Amino acid sequence: MATGIPPRIDYSAYPSIVIPLEATTGVPVHSHPQHQLTWAPNGVLAMEVDSYRWIVQRSRALWIPGDTAHSVVPSSSCEMLSLYFDPAECPQRWEKPTVIDATGLVGPLLTYLVGLPDGADAERDRATAVLWDLVTPLSVTTIPTILPTDPQARKIALAIKDDPTDARGLDDWGREVGASERTLSRRFRAETGVSFESWRTFERLNAALPLLGAGLPISRVARAVGYKTASAFITAFRREIGTTPAAYFGGSATDSERTRPVA
Helix, strand or coil: CCCCCCCECCCCCCCEEEEEECCCCCEEEEECCCEEEEECCCCCEEEEECCEEEEEECCEEEEECCCCCEEEECCCCEEEEEEEECHHHCCCCCCCCEEEECCCCHHHHHHHHHHCCCCCHHHHHHHHHHHHHHCCEECCCCEECCCCCCHHHHHHHHHHHHCCCCCCCHHHHHHHHCCCHHHHHHHHHHHHCCCHHHHHHHHHHHHHHHHHHCCCCHHHHHHHCCCCCHHHHHHHHHHHHCCCHHHHCCCCCCCCCCCCCCC
């Protein structure tokens, strides 16, 4: 009988793995006792922890503490490189998902570590010691990915996730799902913690992050997620995330340390 508890996978016998992912491929929610450091040298990887989405690409890796339930969201074709560390032997003590700067020597070190053969313990220990000297956390803002549970509101939310360019308001959606605008507005706020308009903005920005991480022009990204102009997209991005789209993946010092609470 299903318990609703995500599977717990022990990677103690596998210090590293490489998983090729297609654009339509994800990894269901799971956890493992080991800490995980994940990187995507080519392409973009979207990972979800609790109700937040994190973007992994060539310039940034993601640290996930042991026993933290997480999943991989279908995003783009890429190789997912993951290293696993026994918490009892790991000097890092980050207790929350942490974005790591993967520029400079960090990326090549990660590639080297996942390529080591079984039994190369001495080489792995030396390279890992250098890695711990080099890793630097980045301050980035994450965006909620909460879905409402009410069937009518959830139908709207899933439709917008499929097509973030859909600009219909709750009055139009209400006629489609059979509920009043006021009822839907109350349900979105009660079940996601924000208004319908804010929720749609969050979803559009979440849809934009993998495209920005892949290096697409901002004007193209803006249109792909429902903004008529690049300036409108940049304004929304800066308002919610605290920096510009260009600076977000550039590791700019203007990155905000704000995070929005999960309702």
